[in-house]
Amino acid sequence: MTDVDPKDLHAFAEAADAWFKENVNRDPGFMLPLTFMEVGTDQQFDFLQTWQNKVYEAGYLGAAWPKEYGGGGLPQAFQTEATKAMRRHGGPIFLNAIGLNWTGPLLLDMGSEAQRAKYLKGILSAEDIWCQGFSEPDNGSDLGNAQTRAVRDGEHYVVTGSKIWTTLGKYARYMILLARTEADTSRKYDGLTFFLAPMKIDGVETRPIRKLTGEHGFTQTFFREARIPADEIVGVEGGGWKVAMRTLEYERGARGGQAGGYVSVGSNAWDVLDLARKMTRGSKPALEDPATRAKMIDFMIDIQSNALCGQRAAFSPLNTDRPTGLALSSKLMHTDFAQRMNAFAIGLTGPGGGYYVGDPNAVDGGWWTRSYLNSFSATIGGGTSQIQRNIIGEHVLGLPKS
């Protein structure tokens, strides 16, 4: 790793801080999504695409990606500072999460030179929005059983089938697609191939799906003899499972290389604490209620657990017994916790918990209920919490497969 001059880093951090202070627009006049999975209107999309592009042009996104592919070519510490600054000033999320966090690092790692040159800059600038085609209507957690077919025809593969829960499906220009190139392999995984598939071509159609929150955010994607160029494979034909598993490591935070920034904003225990101060129980602030106090401390301990476990990677002597354990547990720790805390916060709002987003009386604009309902996207998407427990049990603790 390149040596970092603390003076340079400090100057960069200060400049980033000033830039975000100047440029963050917290209130565009309409509700912004909490995560990249909830971009439901063209208004939201346009705003967030412009925002990501602006941050990239300013040099605060992809700062640590190689220069030749549009990155800043700086050590990771610089991007870390930029991300801190945008968080500090409450910057909106980056919508191109699948590009920035999964596809990008994957291509840097396993992509061909041509693929890197073609795709990476567009990912950073938000010109090319990416989506993911893994889950199918009949194969969700059982990803290895994917049935969307891709049949070789000259210089193309002809794809037929359907993918579901396609976040940003309506807007995406490209999809990372897992499709079956061979039907009769002895292991179901061996027939899968990983494509970088164009979305704006004949034979690809998306249909919006309405989420439990009432908003739109993802689609079902239908392939009807869509033709994908044969050189858009990552790895080799039949080697898609390995590539998909690597992608999931990026998605679950088990492997680094992401472009930086963040793709969701969540509630934290201190926001819940403010809520407990302003809500009332028995004519007193809810925060004076012993049960509420006990719960608040539980959340603070949990938040601190997650923060400290995030720091552990830097202290390798503490991670020798099960080196992959923390990385593979991270998603489970964060997502289950967020769900519990949001559910508790709804209770704190008392009768106000009966309101929903859109009513002028809704406490905090309905943030807590919306956050709770949305939290399932994180406990289900990218492998359910139950699948996460299987992964930790089998890959970290060495238990037999379920």
Added chain:
Amino acid sequence: MQDLGRLGFSEDQGSLLEVATSFCAKRSPIARVRQLIEDETGHDAEVWREIVELGWLGIAIPEAYGGAGLALAEVVPVMEQMGRYLLAGPFYSTTLAAQALVAGGTEDQKRTLLPRLAEGAIATLALCEASGDWDLTNIACTATATAGGNLKLAGTKQLVSDAAVASTIIASVLHAGRPALVMIDRASLAPDALRREVIVDETKRACELCLDGVEIPAANLLDPSRAEAALAHIHLVANLLAAAEMCGGTQSVIDYTLDYLKTRVQFGKLIGSYQALKHPIVDAYVSYEQTRSHVYSAAHCFCEQGIGEIATRMAKAQADTTLSFAADRAIQFHGGFGFTYDCDAQLYRRRAIWHASQYGDAAWHKEKLADLLL
């Protein structure tokens, strides 16, 4: 957002962790742990001598008093590995007694006694009473000046760890109406002043100590002006080290259970393939990693005003919750065998109950945290 502490790890911690891991593994295999449960003293004098030679008793004693002059942060990996291998002995008691002296002793007392403790003289603290209060300043035992210039003690202390093998016992008493600490030479006690107690963690030893009729020189009174600060310090050190010992124990009770889940077959399948067993053991493991993060954060931040206390209470609360859960599930997942004395799961469950009972359980520390944070 409030600062709740952060991780840090020193080179000294690293080398102590390495040495302690292999030492404890070698010197405290489970068969030896079981043997020592049957032993009156509860520990192996030869192993104690080796521990003394390794310099572990002096880790957190200042150099001026014969120690290594490191911090309590460096005691944590040692304690953690002792917990992992259930290594028995008066290390915890003696370290706490030394800290009582460091924080509350007079210059003379520190100069006389600390070098001896660093060299392996065993000492312990006598703090608990029948009131069962975790507040160490709630004291009924008394020390009263006699005409001859001595101090006459009265009352009864409970759960005095390793008292039977200690040369010095430091007890909390009320002196002139204020909490105070006094040193008692164990050799000066009447034979019936100590009664071995039946305690839940059979790898440990504790006595009831009757102070009635015990007379000590006035010079054995620790600095009265620092007594309350010393008690507050002891309370946090005890919880920090207990959290470390519990954290190590959690690691091994999970490993012990995993071995069973990977070898026991029922309905034609290894039972570890059933999600009803797999998922809870994963939850225990994730919680263990969180505990370890808390323990090393508390170790790193221990000396920081305010943050040290927050981080330590969080570590103890988390360690109690986690070891209790992991060991409880360990018993359950061993089925019929889990219900037997021979199954090691009970050793860890008893250990969790013991440490929760001493110096405060999870619920109590959370109450204290609520006062500090809310």
